[in-house]
Amino acid sequence: MARSVGRICKGFQRLGLLSKQTQLIPFTRVPVGTVRTIVTLPSFLFPQPRDFSLPNPSWGSEMTRMYEHYESQCEVETEGGQKQKGPWRRLPSYNRLLKYATGGVYLSKMIQSKARLFTRNIRNPGAAFEYVLFVNKEEQKCVCILQAGHLLEGPPGHVHGGAIATMIDTVTGTHATFLSGPVMTANLNINYRRPIPLGSTVLLESCLEKKEGRKTFITCRVTSTDGSKLHTETSALFLSITASHLLGG
Amino acid sequence: MARSVGRICKGFQRLGLLSKQTQLIPFTRVPVGTVRTIVTLPSFLFPQPRDFSLPNPSWGSEMTRMYEHYESQCEVETEGGQKQKGPWRRLPSYNRLLKYATGGVYLSKMIQSKARLFTRNIRNPGAAFEYVLFVNKEEQKCVCILQAGHLLEGPPGHVHGGAIATMIDTVTGTHATFLSGPVMTANLNINYRRPIPLGSTVLLESCLEKKEGRKTFITCRVTSTDGSKLHTETSALFLSITASHLLGG
Numbered sequence: 001m002a003r004s005v006g007r008i009c010k011g012f013q014r015l016g017l018l019s020k021q022t023q024l025i026p027f028t029r030v031p032v033g034t035v036r037t038i039v040t041l042p043s044f045l046f047p048q049p050r051d052f053s054l055p056n057p058s059w060g061s062e063m064t065r066m067y068e069h070y071e072s073q074c075e076v077e078t079e080g081g082q083k084q085k086g087p088w089r090r091l092p093s094y095n096r097l098l099k100y101a102t103g104g105v106y107l108s109k110m111i112q113s114k115a116r117l118f119t120r121n122i123r124n125p126g127a128a129f130e131y132v133l134f135v136n137k138e139e140q141k142c143v144c145i146l147q148a149g150h151l152l153e154g155p156p157g158h159v160h161g162g163a164i165a166t167m168i169d170t171v172t173g174t175h176a177t178f179l180s181g182p183v184m185t186a187n188l189n190i191n192y193r194r195p196i197p198l199g200s201t202v203l204l205e206s207c208l209e210k211k212e213g214r215k216t217f218i219t220c221r222v223t224s225t226d227g228s229k230l231h232t233e234t235s236a237l238f239l240s241i242t243a244s245h246l247l248g249g
Numbered sequence: 250m251a252r253s254v255g256r257i258c259k260g261f262q263r264l265g266l267l268s269k270q271t272q273l274i275p276f277t278r279v280p281v282g283t284v285r286t287i288v289t290l291p292s293f294l295f296p297q298p299r300d301f302s303l304p305n306p307s308w309g310s311e312m313t314r315m316y317e318h319y320e321s322q323c324e325v326e327t328e329g330g331q332k333q334k335g336p337w338r339r340l341p342s343y344n345r346l347l348k349y350a351t352g353g354v355y356l357s358k359m360i361q362s363k364a365r366l367f368t369r370n371i372r373n374p375g376a377a378f379e380y381v382l383f384v385n386k387e388e389q390k391c392v393c394i395l396q397a398g399h400l401l402e403g404p405p406g407h408v409h410g411g412a413i414a415t416m417i418d419t420v421t422g423t424h425a426t427f428l429s430g431p432v433m434t435a436n437l438n439i440n441y442r443r444p445i446p447l448g449s450t451v452l453l454e455s456c457l458e459k460k461e462g463r464k465t466f467i468t469c470r471v472t473s474t475d476g477s478k479l480h481t482e483t484s485a486l487f488l489s490i491t492a493s494h495l496l497g498g
Binding site for chain 2: 096114115116117118119121122127128150151152153154155157159160161162163165166167168169170173184185186187188189190191192195198
């Protein structure tokens with residue numbers, strides 16, 4: 001792995017794109033005591049990626065309404081008429097975790113160039129997971145609006161339990177990363193209360209329960225958008241990691 | 250829903266495809282005391298579906314080796330040289346649960362004609378979930394051989410926790426259905442011990458823990474194919490259902 005990174009760096013050095021002291025930085029936190037130099041890659045190597053969290057024509061009225069509800073709270077107007085940051089922040093979403101991180105496009109090619117994020121692996125809008133996440137730093141909360149497409153079927157006419165688990169892992173994992181830096185899922189305990197009809201829009205609400213050393217405890221509820229129907233309740237545990245956890249398998 | 254089924258039945262009666270006393274049977278168990286007549290639909294309406302549990306060129310050597318290991322135990326030879334059923338049985342797998350059940354192709358069209366089973370929603374062989382399930386009635390066990398494709402990525406270079414949960418739900422749910430008839434997932438408690446590298450082949454082993462009334466308790470371990478590496482441990486609970494549970498949302 002390290003030799004491959006070295007070869008890629010040398011290739012860029014030959015092309016005059018990197019200075020000799022530069023080194024690629026993976027997406028994970030740099031361990032204490034490690035000294036690394038940030039790569040300054042030329043911008044033409046990074047085409048603008050598609051942000052899947054933005055509205056598209058497949059979104060139904062409920063998905064759009066909920067999106068606008070939270071989006072309107074990302075920027076608020078002061079009494080003096082000036083705009084400032086609101087309590088919520090929309091998180092952009094791409095189809096590869098590493099691809100758009102610093103140096104990630106090269107690191108990801110080493111691992112598997114065709115790899116795509118599981119929740120964004122289908123191109124057809126509206127067919128699978130349509131979702132957007134918002135975080136609220138003050139309240140230590142994260143919400144996700146999910147429109148479940150026809151390719152997510154489990155029980156006839158309803159969303160697969162694994163597809164629901166996938167979104168719960170995605171939302172709680174993103175929330176834990178936002179709170180604690182890079183993490184890995186250690187436990188998901190999901191209670192399924194009521195099936196989710198295919199095509200419907202639901203709300204996932206993730207809350208921090210507590211942090212203890214490397215552990216981040218999160219709870220998550222999946223409900224109808226008006227909160228009247230409870231679909232699942234989850235407690236999740238995440239462990240903070242460094243790159244060595246992944247590279248060590 | 251019942252009126253839609255009636256309309257479809259009347260349509261077939263007009264076409265002379267059904268007798269007037271026939272009635273569509275959903276995939277779920279018929280409640281005690283209910284009298285229903287089995288539909289005998291003409292065979293040309295049912296083209297041969299693709300069985301996704303059979304080998305394809307995307308399968309690697311490990312996937313193929315494990316498949317042959319269990320497949321060879323589905324039919325064994327007696328001392329007299331005659332062939333008879335072995336301890337294991339391969340379960341066929343289609344891309345829609347209802348489509349190939351009795352009457353299911355029509356019932357599924359009423360719900361959503363484009364719907365596809367979440368674990369079989371990608372056509373490109375080897376890109377996502379390649380898997381095959383075998384059950385052992387005597388030992389009340391179920392095994393699944395899984396080859397995780399490049400579209401299942403979560404942490405860089407590794408399988409998404411939700412994709413692992415999806416396969417665990419699929420295997421334990423199929424096993425519970427085999428043991429108890431139609432069920433819905435009530436709880437999944439998954440401990441993630443070690444990440445699964447993208448592209449690797451792993452083994453899921455599902456065992457019956459106990460049955461109590463409507464409840465079926467299952468445990469499931471995901472390991473490397475030689476059993477030396479433990480990836481996840483799960484306890485799962487399933488509840489027996491009738492069609493009304495789904496139709497009632």
